[in-house]
Amino acid sequence: MDMINFKKNEIFEADVIDLTHEGQGVVKIEHFPFFVDNALPGERIMMRVLKVGKSFGFGRVEQFLTQSEHRVNGVNLDYLRTGIADFGHLSYEEQLKFKQKQVCQLLTKTAHKEKFPVSNVIPADRTLAYRNKAQVPVRDIDGLLTTGFFRKNSHTLIPVENFYIQAPEIDAVILFLRDEFRKITVSSYDEKTRQGWLRNIVVRKAYYSSEIMITLVVTADKLPKGTDRLLSALTEKFPNIKSVQLNINADTGSFILGKKFKVLYGQGYITDTMLGKTFQISAPAFYQVNTEQAEKLYQIAYDFADLKATDVVIDAYSGIGTIGIGMADKVHQIYGMEVIPEAVSDAKHNARLNNLSNTHYEVGTAEAILPKWLKAGIKPDIVFVDPPRKGLDETFIRAASETQARAIIYISCNPATFARDVVRFEEQGYQLDKVQPVDLFPQTHHIELVANFIKTSAC
Numbered sequence: 001m002d003m004i005n006f007k008k009n010e011i012f013e014a015d016v017i018d019l020t021h022e023g024q025g026v027v028k029i030e031h032f033p034f035f036v037d038n039a040l041p042g043e044r045i046m047m048r049v050l051k052v053g054k055s056f057g058f059g060r061v062e063q064f065l066t067q068s069e070h071r072v073n074g075v076n077l078d079y080l081r082t083g084i085a086d087f088g089h090l091s092y093e094e095q096l097k098f099k100q101k102q103v104c105q106l107l108t109k110t111a112h113k114e115k116f117p118v119s120n121v122i123p124a125d126r127t128l129a130y131r132n133k134a135q136v137p138v139r140d141i142d143g144l145l146t147t148g149f150f151r152k153n154s155h156t157l158i159p160v161e162n163f164y165i166q167a168p169e170i171d172a173v174i175l176f177l178r179d180e181f182r183k184i185t186v187s188s189y190d191e192k193t194r195q196g197w198l199r200n201i202v203v204r205k206a207y208y209s210s211e212i213m214i215t216l217v218v219t220a221d222k223l224p225k226g227t228d229r230l231l232s233a234l235t236e237k238f239p240n241i242k243s244v245q246l247n248i249n250a251d252t253g254s255f256i257l258g259k260k261f262k263v264l265y266g267q268g269y270i271t272d273t274m275l276g277k278t279f280q281i282s283a284p285a286f287y288q289v290n291t292e293q294a295e296k297l298y299q300i301a302y303d304f305a306d307l308k309a310t311d312v313v314i315d316a317y318s319g320i321g322t323i324g325i326g327m328a329d330k331v332h333q334i335y336g337m338e339v340i341p342e343a344v345s346d347a348k349h350n351a352r353l354n355n356l357s358n359t360h361y362e363v364g365t366a367e368a369i370l371p372k373w374l375k376a377g378i379k380p381d382i383v384f385v386d387p388p389r390k391g392l393d394e395t396f397i398r399a400a401s402e403t404q405a406r407a408i409i410y411i412s413c414n415p416a417t418f419a420r421d422v423v424r425f426e427e428q429g430y431q432l433d434k435v436q437p438v439d440l441f442p443q444t445h446h447i448e449l450v451a452n453f454i455k456t457s458a459c
């Protein structure tokens with residue numbers, strides 16, 4: 001069949017037949033796929049061609065001829081364009097079904113587990129304003145320091161004042177800082193020239209304690225004139241601010257934070273509680289952005305593990321120790337490892353804060369430390385893993401399987417790498433038993449799940 005020679009700005013009438021995992025509608029014209037923002041399956045649209053590649057293109061909705069019954073109307077399109085809320089136009093019930101389907105499809109496709117009984121996604125009670133953390137880029141637009149979010153797959157700043165899914169007080173702090181920085185004519189970072197001072201504003205607001213920590217990511221630690229007055233005004237307006245820090249990052253890479261921090265006000269951390277335990281959280285350390293849902297996630301992980309008072313437990317990728325400390329008084333001993341030194345200091349401090357004497361934390365990669373612990377004779381009964389999006393290293397999976405632990409509890413924020421790791425664990429004699437997604441990220445495509453593997457054969 002001859003392929004249509006699509007031209008930019010041409011308009012076609014078409015059905016939206018699917019949704020990508022990042023929330024774009026899929027339209028096929030003569031078998032050629034186009035990805036379209038703000039288009040839902042079941043809708044018929046007039047689509048304008050924006051860009052055509054070799055095997056797919058991008059389009060824009062010019063007009064809706066019919067709309068899906070699952071559409072949420074009136075959502076600011078910037079939330080879709082930036083990915084702040086790339087599923088904001090889909091009803092929450094459908095978002096949950098879509099996420100469950102994604103997990104099933106990945107288990108079928110990657111792990112060849114047809115019809116694995118993935119449980120229904122545990123919904124969030126709070127589907128907006130739930131995030132306890134914002135990382136907002138700062139750039140100039142028409143000569144004016146502006147805060148917002150990058151358009152998806154680009155570094156073009158779209159101004160945003162109401163971030164919709166994060167705690168409103170975080171938005172208020174960002175706007176206050178933006179306006180004050182404008183007054184003292186602070187320069188914002190320019191990626192092309194690598195000039196300018198302020199790159200990002202990172203704000204965390206602890207969910208239960210309401211303590212706020214602000215990190216200003218800047219290119220040099222010299223403070224602009226007027227910063228002292230600005231800090232006084234800021235902390236007077238928001239008395240729950242406990243920490244303001246500079247983070248110096250003059251690199252061109254894509255990491256938001258540099259290595260060096262300097263405290264400008266208060267202390268270098270905030271404190272919050274999770275499942276009744278107290279946690280100190282430093283600026284470079286990971287902390288789940290949806291506290292209420294993370295508590296549900298961790299509780300399910302503990303239930304899957306069927307903890308016993310005699311259990312020796314490994315908490316791999318331990319961050320500030322939340323998972324291990326949350327169960328430490330129910331088991332014999334916790335061993336945790338984590339690459340970020342400040343997070344490990346937090347974990348050690350957090351164990352003391354919670355009067356625990358049965359935890360041990362080390363700085364290093366899970367794949368290097370676990371084999372070392374095995375050699376030293378540590379024999380865990382349960383291994384918890386909570387890796388970043390790239391999932392587990394093969395060396396780690398082999399070592400975790402060699403432990404002969406009775407179960408491995410896997411918390412994943414990326415079902416694609418999780419499905420890959422399912423295959424590896426099953427090759428090593430651990431059978432996937434249960435998969436429970438929990439919605440930590442309403443209005444977005446992100447999926448979190450907890451799974452357990454049980455030992456089936458001696459390795």
Ligand SMILES: C[S@@+](CC[C@H](N)C(=O)[O-])C[C@H]1O[C@@H](n2cnc3c(N)ncnc32)[C@H](O)[C@@H]1O
Nearest residue numbers: 286317318319322338339340365366386387388
């Ligand atoms: C998803 S977070 C989980 C943290 C913690 N379990 C929690 O619930 O807050 C993943 C953690 O793994 C750490 N990390 C990344 N790569 C690692 C590695 N190779 N070995 C150990 N920790 C790693 C990150 O710094 C981060 O703290």
